[in-house]
Amino acid sequence: MTVTQSGFRNALIDADLAVPEGLKDGRGAPAGARFAVYRNNVVLSLTEALSTGFPLVHKLLGSQTFDRLAGVFVRAHPPRSPLMMHYGAALPDFLDSFEPLAHIGYLSDCARLDLAIRRSYHAGDAEPLDPLRLQQDPRAVMALQISPSPATQVLCSNWPLFDIWRFNMIPDAPKPEAVPQDVMVTRADFDPQPHLLPSGAALWLDALTAGHSLGAASEKAAATHPTFDLASTLTLALSTAALTENTTKEIQ
Amino acid sequence: MLDTSQGSDRLPLAPGVGYKSQHFNDVMEDPGPVAWLEIHAENYMGDGGRPHAQLRALRERFALSVHGVGLSIGGADPLDKAHLTRLKDLVAWTKPASFSEHLAWSTHGAEFLNDLLPLPYTNATLDRVADHIDEVQETLGCQMLLENPSSYLAFAESTWSETDFLAKLVRRTGCGLLLDVNNVFISATNLGYSPQGYIDAYPLAAVGEIHVGGHDEDTDDHGAPLLIDSHSKPVVDPVWGLLAYALAKTGPRPVLVEWDTDVPDWSTLRAEANRAARALIPAS
Known part of the structure; x- marks a missing residue:
């Protein structure tokens, strides 16, 4: 019984x-x-x-x-x-x-993107890198120890993952083109947003996560991706609060 | 007299609502009679972001009740130590006026089944639940409230009535009780007993909080009414009646309106809280 x-x-x-x-x-x-x-x-x-x-x-x-x-x-x-x-x-x-x-075929990468957005939403808070830190002596800038914020997630897809997301979730977005795309999810405040990454940026972010300095990470990205452009990658990363300085304490 | 600010060690004798993140701006700007909020502990166990930011703001203004839905206090396995630690951390930084959990189980082995599953009321269950409550109270360093379940079936092996079982747990562990009168109405309808009789037999002196909520109506194999605890609708009149019945016996208690599915706009939920406020008047 x-x-x-x-x-x-x-x-x-x-x-x-x-x-x-x-x-x-x-x-x-x-x-x-x-x-x-x-x-x-x-x-x-x-x-x-x-x-x-x-x-x-x-x-x-x-x-x-x-x-x-x-x-x-x-x-x-x-x-x-x-x-x-x-x-x-x-x-x-x-x-x-x-x-x-x-x-x-792209369904599993779409699930990975959904997961990345959810992880970003619940990730720890971090002080975004202050753009003024990049306006100093170039050698000091290249030695900076910065890394993606806890809320920054990177996905490398064989599919036009960013375009697929945008076409399905944003009204009047253009149709996807048949190209592989790397996607970064960041959280400037509380709402995670996907962004299309330029060539080499995913590798650059990985190198920063692994502890390389800004200069070393940029050299690694440029070595594998000749079209890697540090200026435009940094502009995107700064405008989306994707980076934090490693010495910064987490809030809370 | 009652301090409803953060760090208060008692919930106000006033209406509260189950907090939903979409109501953040409304509840901050126009709380109406709502003096305290109940949060589901597990929703705030991420590392940061909006859930934490909202909670930091809410706790400056409202007394909080942390309501666990995942501890599996009735589980046959030992309590999940990692989860207990998460609860302890949450309680440490939110400083709630109350912590409550359910007389139910939800975890089996490594699986979490995401529902509040029923228990047979036997001596073996009593020993296990009492040990788990002791462990929770020792870990959190405070008394916890245990909530009576909503039942759709009963166990042939039970040797205790639910009310005697709860009373024994109170005596043995020193825990308090959360009396959910919607659950009383559901269980009494589903299992064919008097809800007033259940409340008469309930250890009312231990009640630190009362819940009201909405339910769905269905029928079983024999066409008998089967009420489902959905928290998806307004509170029905018979449940408001049971609230009045209970308050007449207990005196004023913190009363919470639960609405977790098909969550309405703030004005609808606030209207339910107003009704709870009126229910508290004759008992004062």
């Missing part, structure tokens, strides 16, 4: 399993469909969390297809933490091997 939490959990996730014995309604009859309330709560609440957390994927698929995808995903990958803000980190890789949607 004892209903274990394992038995309860298994019947929640697998609707083909019988309702555990020992559950009843108020008159002592078997609980029957009342158990479905918990089944529905679990699947619907997780589906809702995914739908909120992956707005671009949701837009691309439409509600009906998204909900069916979510129904499969939530059973294969239930949350591993009570922090629902992190739920769905496994969705991009799951999509890479999900055959029914394999024809939408």
